[in-house]
Amino acid sequence: MKSIDLAVVGGGVSGLALAWKAACEGRKVVLFESDARVGGCLHSERTASGFWFEMGAHTTYNSYGAFLDLVVGGGLQDALLERGEARSKFGFLRDGNYRWLTPPRVLLQLNWLEAALYAPRAAFRAKGERSVAEHFGAFVGAGNFKRVLSPFLSAVPSQLADSFPAEGAGSLFKTRPRRKEFIRSFGFEGGLQRVCDAVAATPGITIERKAAVRAVGKHAEGFSIELESGRSFVSRLCAMAAPLQVAGRVLRADFPQLADALAAIKAVAVDSVGVVLPREQAWLPACAFLVPVDDSFFSCVTRDAFPDEKFRAFTFHFRPGLTREARLARVCEILRVEQSAFLHLAEKQITLPAPTVGHAGRVAAIDRALAGTSLAVTGNYFDGLAIEDCVLRSFSEWQRISGALIAPA
Ligand SMILES: Cc1cc2nc3c(=O)[nH]c(=O)nc-3n(C[C@H](O)[C@H](O)[C@H](O)COP(=O)(O)OP(=O)(O)OC[C@H]3O[C@@H](n4cnc5c(N)ncnc54)[C@H](O)[C@@H]3O)c2cc1C
Incomplete structure (x- = not known):
């Protein structure tokens, strides 16, 4: 068994962000990734001819301040690629007919008579504990919502977004300050994957690829990390950054209360x-x-x-x-x-x-189960799915658990 400072399970942007923070503070980190590639949902597919395209996340903004810290940390601040003209054009396919739109023209797809009936009544209603369908349906009418808004909002998280919370934890809508020294909406030559590859190369981070973790358990010195291959490690601290359902499975034996809290999120x-x-x-x-x-x-x-x-x-x-x-x-x-x-x-x-109304309470239950432990849990199921939500959760989880280590000499 090898003993390490911090073990990170999962090499998507959440795991890499937490590993990066720890490495910047002089910690020795081992990150276990089940795939041969780091990045998870940041997956830039590359062809033999050198062309690339995104299989997962595709857009980042200058409102992603914590993600931009990673970009700068990876030395990629001069590699930002501005999104071209096509960024504000999109197709809308209904009943076999295509319409080619810019954002303001989406509004023309609404039935305005229906919207006029609903909007005045909804204007003064707070989002409160309501779903996307309830909130926006109240503004434009249920018919308009189903025919026009629901498909657009579902395109964002690649799933039906009608039941997502309209605001707060798990919602799609966040207002964040912009870092105006960077382009407003950007990618990278070679794709977003480049950020993950650059962060993975940070001194102090060792990446174990094709190293699927089977179980994380309690150990006298911190945590035991068992791989599917049979190898095992001991770490002082541990950060779980695998997808939701994997995290629950890997933690269940020694952290049943936490696994139950994770299972409450769909x-x-x-x-x-x-x-x-x-x-x-x-x-x-x-x-x-x-x-x-x-x-x-x-x-x-x-x-x-x-x-x-x-x-x-x-x-x-x-x-x-x-x-x-x-x-x-x-x-x-x-x-x-x-x-x-x-x-x-x-x-x-x-x-x-797939967060639903009441998500904040489910996150609070996870945090209660983690309180007082040196186990961090991060991912896209806390404040939201966006890359920035993941990175912010990772940074705050590192801050929470890092106090348990004595400062490096
Ligand atoms: C199609 C799509 C488009 C998106 N578009 C955008 C966008 O444009 N902008 C935006 O901000 N967000 C976007 N998102 C959301 C965002 O990309 C994700 O929420 C975020 O990248 C998730 O990062 P993560 O590290 O939490 O999880 P993941 O990226 O899922 O990473 C988890 C990692 O854990 C690994 N793993 C799994 N099991 C194990 C195991 N047993 N042991 C070790 N490792 C394991 C996986 O291989 C993976 O690498 C998009 C998501 C998708 C799917």
């Missing part, structure tokens, strides 16, 4: 399919994304905000439960090509949290 699976086409074979007008109404996918995100001379890429995020054949057939229908036209095909399944 999760949904998302199947993503990314394809690359020769530019001349892609018929869709340049746009950031396509949002369908009542379809088998929630959104199709393009790489058009970072245009390439030769290629275009489209990543479809599907509802769970479809066969692979059905997903690929729908991709071909939308793109109006045969599968033989794909220059590159990538597929993955992820599980995302």
